[in-house]
Each structure stands twice: as C-alpha cells, then as structure tokens.
Amino acid sequence: MVSEFIDAYSDDQIYLGMLEDLVNSHPVEEGAPTSIKYSSFCRLWAVMMVGGVECMIKEWTQSKPMLADIYSYFDDGSNVERIDRLKTSFKLRGLSVDAELFEDFLAVKYIRNAYVHGEWNEAQRRFVAARDFPSSLMSFEKVHFERMKECYLHVMTCLGMANTLTSVLESRSSANDGQPAP
Numbered sequence: 755m756v757s758e759f760i761d762a763y764s765d766d767q768i769y770l771g772m773l774e775d776l777v778n779s780h781p782v783e784e785g786a787p788t789s790i791k792y793s794s795f796c797r798l799w800a801v802m803m804v805g806g807v808e809c810m811i812k813e814w815t816q817s818k819p820m821l822a823d824i825y826s827y828f829d830d831g832s833n834v835e836r837i838d839r840l841k842t843s844f845k846l847r848g849l850s851v852d853a854e855l856f857e858d859f860l861a862v863k864y865i866r867n868a869y870v871h872g873e874w875n876e877a878q879r880r881f882v883a884a885r886d887f888p889s890s891l892m893s894f895e896k897v898h899f900e901r902m903k904e905c906y907l908h909v910m911t912c913l914g915m916a917n918t919l920t921s922v923l924e925s926r927s928s929a930n931d932g933q934p935a936p
Contacts, residue, residue: 757813763806767906770798774899789893796894796902800866803906807859810913811840820920824913833863844912847919851912858905861885 774795777783783791812828815821823843827836837860844851864878869891883889887898 757809759809760806760813763802763809766802767799767806770795770802771903788895792896792899793892793894795899796865797869797891799899799902799906800862800869803902804863804866807906807909807913810910814913814917818920818924820923821916824916833860837863840909844916847916849912849915852908855905855908857885858887858901859909861887862902862905865891 774791777786777791808827811824815825818825823846824840826843827840829836829839831839837856841851841853841856861882864875864882865887867878868874874889879889887901888894
C-alpha cells in the first residue's frame with residue numbers, strides 16, 4: 755500500500771504539471787511574464803521534489819536491511835555527503851547514475867532550503883548559480899523547470915530500480931525457504 759504522503763507528493767506534482775499547461779494556454783495568463791510563472795512553478799516543484807524523494811527514501815528503505823545504504827542518506831553529514839551516499843548506493847547496484855543530474859538534485863535541494871527557510875546560505879547560492887540555476891528565487895525560466903523535472907525522474911528511477919531489485923531478490927529468497935537464489 756502506498757502511503758498518504760507518497761500519494762500526496764505524486765498528486766501535487768501531477769497537478770503542477772497540469773497547471774503549467776492550463777496557465778500557459780489561458781487567454782489572460784499566457785501573457786504573464788515567463789519568469790513570474792516559472793519562478794512559481796520551480797519553487798513549488800523544488801519543495802515537492804525534495805520532499806517526495808526524501809519521503810520515498812524513508813518509506814521504501816527504513817525497514818529493509820538490503821536498502822540500509824540508501825537509507826543512510828538520512829545519516830549525519832552535509833548535503834553533499836548525503837547525495838554522494840545516495841549515488842554510491844545506486845552505483846553499487848549497477849544502476850546508471852548521471853552525476854550531473856545528482857548535482858542538479860543537490861542544487862534543487864539548496865533552492866528548496868532557501869525557499870522553505872526564507873534565506874540563502876551564500877555557499878549554497880553560489881553552488882546553485884554554478885549549476886546554471888538562478889541565484890534568485892524570482893528568476894526561473896521554463897528551461898529550469900524542465901531540468902528539475904528531468905532530475906526528479908532520474909533520481910526516482912534510480913530509487914525505484916533499487917527498490918524493485920531488492921523486492922525481486924527478497925521474493926526469490928523467500929521462495930527458496932530463506933536460501934539464496936541460484
């Protein structure tokens with residue numbers, strides 16, 4: 755069963771995508787400055803994206819010993835260390851990890867933190883700018899929104915693949931009465 759929180763994040767992201775289409779095709783709103791529309795879309799997406807990823811990491815991995823390395827994302831350490839642990843966990847499973855998209859995930863996490871906490875950490879702002887995202891929460895464009903969605907899809911695909919692989923291995927193990935699968 756999927757938790758209410760995973761459902762909520764998923765629904766919100768689906769509706770935000772639909773809202774983008776509605777706003778951009780509305781006779782009045784389509785003329786609104788792109789930076790206003792896409793800054794709003796990006797801020798909301800960043801909150802939902804980071805929250806959704808972290809919720810899924812927690813819910814899918816906290817009670818599965820085979821996924822403890824992914825759950826270690828929540829261990830003490832900097833955000834850089836957390837993202838590195840996540841990438842390493844996926845690579846150890848043979849998954850294709852696009853390092854650039856994980857760097858974008860880190861940038862989006864910093865954007866989210868600035869928005870949620872109401873202030874920038876200047877080192878994080880510089881990192882965001884170095885990743886070619888705006889260093890102001892009011893200056894996003896459609897290209898940034900598309901990058902955030904691409905980043906989310908990649909991280910979630912890695913997480914989903916790791917979860918699926920573990921489920922398959924667990925089902926094979928239980929089918930063999932606890933003996934390792936051949």
